[in-house]
Amino acid sequence: MNDFVIETKQLTKIYGEQTAVSSVNLHVKKGRIYGLLGRNGAGKTTIMKMILGLIPITSGEVDVLGRNIKGQEKRVYPRIGAIIETPGFYPNLTGTENLEIFAKLRGTAAPHAVENALKVVGLPYKDKKLFSKYSLGMKQRLGIANAILHDPELLILDEPTNGLDPIGIAEVRDFIKNLSVERGKTILISSHILSEISLLADDIGIIDHGVLLEESSMGELEKKNRKYILLQVSDIPKASLILERQFSLKDYSVQDDHTLRLYDTALDMGEINKALVTQNVTVISSQLCNDTLEDYFKKITGGEGIA
Amino acid sequence: MLKLIQTEFLKLRRRKLVWIMMLAALIMPFFALLYFKYFGNVGVEPIQFYKWSAFGYTFLIILPFVLGMLCTILMHDENQHDMLKQLWIVPISKMGYFFSKFFIVLIYSICFMLITAVASVMFSVLPGYVAFEWGSVIFLLKKCLEIGFIAAFAMLPILAIAASQKGYILPVCITLIYSFLGFFIMTVNMYLHPLSSMAVIIARNGDIPGIVFTQAVNVPLAFLCICVWNIAAVVLANITLGRRK
Numbered sequence: 001m002n003d004f005v006i007e008t009k010q011l012t013k014i015y016g017e018q019t020a021v022s023s024v025n026l027h028v029k030k031g032r033i034y035g036l037l038g039r040n041g042a043g044k045t046t047i048m049k050m051i052l053g054l055i056p057i058t059s060g061e062v063d064v065l066g067r068n069i070k071g072q073e074k075r076v077y078p079r080i081g082a083i084i085e086t087p088g089f090y091p092n093l094t095g096t097e098n099l100e101i102f103a104k105l106r107g108t109a110a111p112h113a114v115e116n117a118l119k120v121v122g123l124p125y126k127d128k129k130l131f132s133k134y135s136l137g138m139k140q141r142l143g144i145a146n147a148i149l150h151d152p153e154l155l156i157l158d159e160p161t162n163g164l165d166p167i168g169i170a171e172v173r174d175f176i177k178n179l180s181v182e183r184g185k186t187i188l189i190s191s192h193i194l195s196e197i198s199l200l201a202d203d204i205g206i207i208d209h210g211v212l213l214e215e216s217s218m219g220e221l222e223k224k225n226r227k228y229i230l231l232q233v234s235d236i237p238k239a240s241l242i243l244e245r246q247f248s249l250k251d252y253s254v255q256d257d258h259t260l261r262l263y264d265t266a267l268d269m270g271e272i273n274k275a276l277v278t279q280n281v282t283v284i285s286s287q288l289c290n291d292t293l294e295d296y297f298k299k300i301t302g303g304e305g306i307a
Numbered sequence: 308m309l310k311l312i313q314t315e316f317l318k319l320r321r322r323k324l325v326w327i328m329m330l331a332a333l334i335m336p337f338f339a340l341l342y343f344k345y346f347g348n349v350g351v352e353p354i355q356f357y358k359w360s361a362f363g364y365t366f367l368i369i370l371p372f373v374l375g376m377l378c379t380i381l382m383h384d385e386n387q388h389d390m391l392k393q394l395w396i397v398p399i400s401k402m403g404y405f406f407s408k409f410f411i412v413l414i415y416s417i418c419f420m421l422i423t424a425v426a427s428v429m430f431s432v433l434p435g436y437v438a439f440e441w442g443s444v445i446f447l448l449k450k451c452l453e454i455g456f457i458a459a460f461a462m463l464p465i466l467a468i469a470a471s472q473k474g475y476i477l478p479v480c481i482t483l484i485y486s487f488l489g490f491f492i493m494t495v496n497m498y499l500h501p502l503s504s505m506a507v508i509i510a511r512n513g514d515i516p517g518i519v520f521t522q523a524v525n526v527p528l529a530f531l532c533i534c535v536w537n538i539a540a541v542v543l544a545n546i547t548l549g550r551r552k
Contacts, residue, residue: 054392077398088388092321101314105397130321146393 004063005030005154005186006051011060013046013210020046021210023060028188028203033180035201036190037297043210044190048084048158051188065154078106081152083160087143091132095123095142098131099149106150117145120175136163144172148179155179155187161196173200198293208301221293229262229269230289234282236260246275258284311399311407315381319411325380328373332419335369336360336426343436351436353443354516360427361420361447362515366454367490370419371502374462375482377415381408382469382478391548401548405541409466413459420455424448446514454509460533461489461501467540471547497522497529501536504529 006028013021021043028034036044049055051062053069062069069076089098099114110116115125121141134142140163147155160176161169177200179185191197197204204221206214214221233239236254243249243262251263265288273283319325339359343351385391394404424447431437465485469478489502497503497520507529510518 049392052392052396054395073398077396080396082393082396084392085389087393088385088390090318090384090390091388092384093318097317097320101317102393102397104310104314104317105394105399107310 003030004028005065006034006188007063008047008051009061009063011047011050011062012058013043013050013055014058019210021050024207024210024212025215026051026205026212027215028186030186031180031184032202033176033187033189033200034203034205035197036188036205036207037194037197038190038192038207040192042192042207044192044207045085045158046210047207048082048156048188048190052080052082052084052156054084078150079152080154080156081147081150082156082158083140083143083147084156084158086162087139087146089131089139089142089146092130094127094130095134095138095145096126098142099146102146103149108150110151113149113151117149120148121145122171137165137168140164141168141172153186155185155189157187157189159191160189161191161193169196176200194294194297206297206300213300221296227263227265227288227290229265229267229286231260231262231272231286232258232284233260233276234258234284235280238279239276239281242275242279242281243272247272261289308403308407311403312410315407315411318384322380325377325415328376329415329419329422331369331373332365332422333426335363335365336423336430339427340430340434340436343431344434353431353437353440353447354514356431356437357427357443357447357450358515358517360430361423361451361454362509363517365423366420366458366509367502367506368486370416370454370458371462371486371489372482373419374412374416374458375465375486376479377412378408378462378466378469379475379478379482381411382466382472383475386470386473401545402541405466405470405544405548408470409459409463412462412466413456416459416462417452417455420451420458421448424451450509450515454505457505457508457533458502460537461505463537464501464540464543467544467547470544494521498525498532501533504532 004027006026008024008026011021011024011026012019024047026047036047038044046055050057051064051069053073064076065079067076090101093101095118096114099117103114118125121144123138123141123145131139131142140160144157144160147157157176161172164172173196176187176189180187189197189200198218201218203217204215205212231239236257239260240254243252247267249262249264253261255261269286273286276283339356342359343356385394395401427447428444432439465478465482468481472478486502489500492500493503493506497507506518507520507524508526509515511524511526
């Protein structure tokens with residue numbers, strides 16, 4: 001038995017002639033936060049909808065909490081909390097009344113469940129403000145409160161920080177992190193904001209045009225983003241010759257007429273600078289650099305960036 | 308199912324229009340009062356008054372239109388605000404959801420006709436146009452309960468159409484057409500439309516004056532008509548709710 005809470009195998013969704021999701025193999029481990037990162041329209045929401053069984057799958061399989069969700073909805077759904085797109089509620093009711101409806105429908109037995117859920121997201125209990133008067137941020141918070149109302153094992157959150165102000169984003173990030181660290185919840189979260197995912201996720205899946213380009217832990221991803229020494233010199237051919245002959249260096253690349261990247265970061269830069277200067281090569285600058293996650297994203301998506 | 312029905316009632320909080328629409332139950336009793344006052348009739352047959360107040364336009368036009376509006380209101384928020392996907396992952400069954408709405412329509416319809424019945428008695432007896440008789444009051448209540456019950460079933464197709472639409476304009480327009488079509492089609496074929504079939508069932512004993520049928524009364528055929536439309540409505544609702552995600 002594997003320890004994946006969500007596992008998809010060759011998950012594909014085709015609308016007419018357009019392939020929205022193509023052969024996605026997703027692996028969400030128990031107790032971890034999995035960040036699904038991709039630009040708008042990359043297929044994140046479609047994947048989440050298929051995982052939840054909200055839209056039919058064209059081909060492939062989805063296992064959620066060890067079961068194929070199709071036909072097992074009554075067993076699986078009570079163990080899941082989800083926000084898909086912008087959460088909608090009854091505009092004529094208050095936040096508390098809205099959650100009371102969902103608590104009743106779910107048969108939530110825990111006393112103060114509504115009060116606790118609202119407290120977690122920082123919304124007032126028994127407030128008189130109607131949902132129709134809520135700001136986008138408050139609506140989003142209420143959506144999250146609804147998702148955690150029944151204390152589910154698995155949370156599927158589609159862009160939960162949409163519409164929140166920077167302080168709100170930080171608060172939501174903190175309590176999502178807490179849900180995972182303190183309560184052991186498994187969380188699948190999607191976002192098009194790279195910094196959000198990098199601050200929150202333990203594992204990351206990068207999706208572009210419906211294809212899962214990369215799936216790895218944040219730790220592995222950080223390792224992949226190689227460190228290097230950026231060396232700017234006056235004469236590249238001469239500098240290359242010195243590096244190869246004197247330091248037996250092969251692992252480097254020429255960036256432009258004056259810039260070299262040396263990938264062996266254990267090199268003694270003092271010695272290199274000295275050798276270059278002695279042989280009349282001016283060293284303009286030398287610095288230790290690291291590719292950012294955004295650089296990596298650009299690289300694997302073929303050059304296009306993300307927010 | 309009980310939980311679904313309870314939550315349907317909770318969702319009606321602060322829905323003023325739903326309660327204001329209930330006032331439409333007083334329209335025809337009030338017009339009947341004005342009519343009999345204008346002609347200065349005293350001591351009329353109770354059934355003559357009730358024909359005006361409850362057994363005419365109230366059940367053929369006003370009640371269907373009000374119920375159509377109610378169906379639209381009941382479905383509108385969840386469709387408009389994209390709430391269905393949140394409800395499905397609770398999970399709740401699509402048909403349970405649909406029939407809980409229908410139950411609200413049924414209760415509302417019965418209440419509407421009971422208000423009409425009470426108003427009819429008050430507006431006829433209190434000014435003295437009709438002498439109070441238990442027999443006629445019980446007849447009125449019985450018929451109003453029948454109308455309230457059957458009208459909800461006759462309006463099930465509108466509930467299914469409202470379930471299939473995100474907006475409210477089309478369901479309201481279809482409600483208008485549906486209500487008037489039911490009224491006018493009575494002269495052509497009473498067994499084609501649920502509302503005209505409802506009229507057949509209500510006036511099956513010929514005990515309501517003023518309702519004249521062009522065809523022979525066939526109660527099973529009238530029930531069959533309503534059943535066929537209702538089955539089609541349930542199938543439509545099942546398909547459209549399944550697609551709404």
